[in-house]
Amino acid sequence: MRVFARTPIDWAEVRVPRGQVYLIPERCKGCNICVEFCPQDVLQVSDQTNAKGYHLPEIATGKERACVHCEFCSIVCPEFAIFTLEVDE
Secondary structure, X not given: OOOOOOOOOOHHHOOOOEEEEEEOOOOXXXXXXXXXXXXXXXXXXXXXXXXXXXXXXXEOOOOOOOOOOXXXXXXXXXXXXXXXXXXXX
């Protein structure tokens, strides 16, 4: 548990969002920008390739529930090949 010098009033009500990552393999060009910019290290480069021969990102082992739906991956993707959606827990 975190200890703060001052505790926010709504600390008990704060909910960390959870997300699910989706990839459109045909659009991915294997630049790995999404992998580098993920703040939770949810993504890694896989051995799987798309029809163009590019290596696709995948969810890293043990990080299936680590996505916080920040959407950095979708913001930095030049091909609009990846996105996240918030999931309810």
